[in-house]
Amino acid sequence: MSIEARRVEPVAVTPVTAAGPAVQISDVSKTFGRGDTALLALDQVSLSVAPGEFVCLIGASGCGKSTLLSLVAGLDQPTSGEVSTGGRRVSLMFQESALFPWLTAARNVELPLRAVGMPAAQRRARVAELLDLVHLSAFADKRPHQLSGGMRQRVALARALAQDAEILLMDEPFGALDAMTRDLLHEVLEGIWRRRELSILFVTHEVREAVRLGDRVVLLSSRPGRVIGEFPVEFDRPRGMDSAQTVELAIKIKARLREEVIRHGN
Amino acid sequence: MATDTSATPAPDAAIAGLDKLDGVPPQDKRHLGERAWAAAWPKLLALVLALALWQLVYLTGFKHDVLPGPATTLQDLWSQLHHALLWQAIGTTLRRAVIGFALALVIGTVVGALVSRIRPLRAAVGSLITALQTLPSIVWVPFAIILFGANSSAILFVIVMTAAPAIANGLIAAADYLPPLLLRVGKTMGLRRLSLYRYVIMPATLPGFLGGLKQGWAFGWHGLIAAEIVVIIIGQPSLGVLLTSDQDQTDMPGAISVIIVILVIGIVVDLLFNLINGRVRRRWGVAENAA
Numbered sequence: 001m002s003i004e005a006r007r008v009e010p011v012a013v014t015p016v017t018a019a020g021p022a023v024q025i026s027d028v029s030k031t032f033g034r035g036d037t038a039l040l041a042l043d044q045v046s047l048s049v050a051p052g053e054f055v056c057l058i059g060a061s062g063c064g065k066s067t068l069l070s071l072v073a074g075l076d077q078p079t080s081g082e083v084s085t086g087g088r089r090v091s092l093m094f095q096e097s098a099l100f101p102w103l104t105a106a107r108n109v110e111l112p113l114r115a116v117g118m119p120a121a122q123r124r125a126r127v128a129e130l131l132d133l134v135h136l137s138a139f140a141d142k143r144p145h146q147l148s149g150g151m152r153q154r155v156a157l158a159r160a161l162a163q164d165a166e167i168l169l170m171d172e173p174f175g176a177l178d179a180m181t182r183d184l185l186h187e188v189l190e191g192i193w194r195r196r197e198l199s200i201l202f203v204t205h206e207v208r209e210a211v212r213l214g215d216r217v218v219l220l221s222s223r224p225g226r227v228i229g230e231f232p233v234e235f236d237r238p239r240g241m242d243s244a245q246t247v248e249l250a251i252k253i254k255a256r257l258r259e260e261v262i263r264h265g266n
Numbered sequence: 267m268a269t270d271t272s273a274t275p276a277p278d279a280a281i282a283g284l285d286k287l288d289g290v291p292p293q294d295k296r297h298l299g300e301r302a303w304a305a306a307w308p309k310l311l312a313l314v315l316a317l318a319l320w321q322l323v324y325l326t327g328f329k330h331d332v333l334p335g336p337a338t339t340l341q342d343l344w345s346q347l348h349h350a351l352l353w354q355a356i357g358t359t360l361r362r363a364v365i366g367f368a369l370a371l372v373i374g375t376v377v378g379a380l381v382s383r384i385r386p387l388r389a390a391v392g393s394l395i396t397a398l399q400t401l402p403s404i405v406w407v408p409f410a411i412i413l414f415g416a417n418s419s420a421i422l423f424v425i426v427m428t429a430a431p432a433i434a435n436g437l438i439a440a441a442d443y444l445p446p447l448l449l450r451v452g453k454t455m456g457l458r459r460l461s462l463y464r465y466v467i468m469p470a471t472l473p474g475f476l477g478g479l480k481q482g483w484a485f486g487w488h489g490l491i492a493a494e495i496v497v498i499i500i501g502q503p504s505l506g507v508l509l510t511s512d513q514d515q516t517d518m519p520g521a522i523s524v525i526i527v528i529l530v531i532g533i534v535v536d537l538l539f540n541l542i543n544g545r546v547r548r549r550w551g552v553a554e555n556a557a
Contacts, residue, residue: 073454075450075453075454090454091454091455092450092451092454094447094451096447098445098447098448098450098451100448100451100466100469100470101549101550101551102469102470102472102546102549102550103469111455111465112455112456114465115455115456115457115461115465116456135278135281135282135285138285139285143549143550143551144551145550145551145552146551147288148284148285148288150284150288151285151288163454163455163456180284181284184280184281184284188281
């Protein structure tokens with residue numbers, strides 16, 4: 001088990017498997033606004049996620065992480081370059097659970113199934129199965145305001161999974177949770193990812209979380225966002241947030257991040 | 267490598283434990299009677315104080331020739347309640363109110379939905395709707411009488427013109443405060459246009475929409491009574507007609523009785539709206555905000 005940091009500049013190239021990547025981001029740039037006030041949020045970003053791969057995206061503020069996820073989700077268009085998910089279904093999860101406050105936990109999970117016109121009996125069975133997956137069967141009839149932050153994120157995860165997506169995009173989904181809850185959710189997520197063979201693109205600012213979860217940790221620079229490094233995580237799962245290996249790699253990544261922030265200070 | 271406890275497999279037990287600790291505090295479950303009393307006693311107290319104040323003014327002898335005391339007036343009201351005329355009038359006025367409000371609801375909702383979603387339309391008529399709302403209801407009466415003649419249609423028209431802008435404005439304001447994140451979530455689920463409306467936009471704007479309805483009702487009720495005072499239809503007694511005839515006969519106890527009836531209807535409708543509002547607030551988990 002070796003911990004090795006591979007730095008790729010200026011663009012990260014990832015091996016593409018035979019089946020083709022689940023997510024392929026090629027030379028994507030995104031500019032907001034026009035003229036003098038235009039802001040280059042992403043600059044020639046290239047990144048791919050193999051089917052079944054767990055990729056963590058890390059960067060200081062202003063690196064366009066959330067913009068990148070919006071592009072992959074198809075909620076926004078790149079100014080130049082190309083984003084492809086090969087026709088796979090994509091679902092998104094945010095730092096806020098963004099549950100619908102007027103629906104119970106079960107109804108929230110059910111909504112994507114309604115959206116695709118699944119018959120009621122089938123929907124009920126699917127919802128029960130999904131809630132069980134996130135250990136929330138006992139809370140099916142509770143409304144979001146009756147649930148804790150961790151429970152709400154689990155409902156949000158179940159709702160994202162209900163969309164039968166092969167690609168899961170996660171935007172700091174556990175950023176607002178206490179450490180104990182977050183650690184448990186890491187285990188839940190890891191289990192689901194393995195069983196369902198999901199491809200996950202996971203944005204976080206917590207370096208250890210990235211090392212804990214990712215097959216690869218990709219580093220983005222700030223203003224404009226650019227891929228400046230890539231760290232494969234090659235030691236065995238399940239990993240601990242506080243294990244020596246995790247900490248060792250996290251220190252390396254943090255050092256690289258710091259270089260990047262200092263560059264902006266000068 | 268030391269074993270890492272945070273990576274122990276089977277997190278089920280730990281999750282169950284956390285969930286139990288995170289348990290939701292029990293909700294306030296008072297009986298219906300208790301809740302009704304809690305809502306009623308401040309109103310009763312206010313009523314008693316108002317009657318006492320009225321009696322005090324009466325005792326000072328202010329405008330003694332025309333201003334009756336509470337005792338005379340309540341007697342008059344009591345006897346009117348035993349005659350068909352008052353009930354007929356209440357029936358006519360309430361029927362107009364319901365039909366007019368239903369029309370305003372449909373028109374206000376359609377206009378509000380369109381204006382809130384279509385940008386150029388918003389720029390074109392957004393401020394016009396607000397301006398309409400500030401227009402005193404009585405200004406529509408001459409217009410309506412010329413347009414329809416002195417009949418029920420004219421009265422319904424006044425209700426719609428006063429209630430619909432408030433309803434539309436409520437919906438527009440609610441749509442403005444729609445959390446963008448919820449829209450994004452709806453879109454990633456594959457909800458588009460009509461289904462996005464049905465499953466996300468409509469339920470999300472419900473609380474603001476209810477506020478608009480309540481305001482629309484208040485405006486429409488103003489307009490209705492104002493129009494009824496002017497538009498007198500033979501053989502169709504209404505609360506407005508009763509007020510006019512009381513004025514003609516200088517029957518102050520009669521006039522105050524009708525005003526009391528109008529106030530009571532207003533209070534009952536307000537209670538109905540509060541009931542619906544309370545239900546929605548509890549669903550959304552914002553009931554604690556209520557004073």
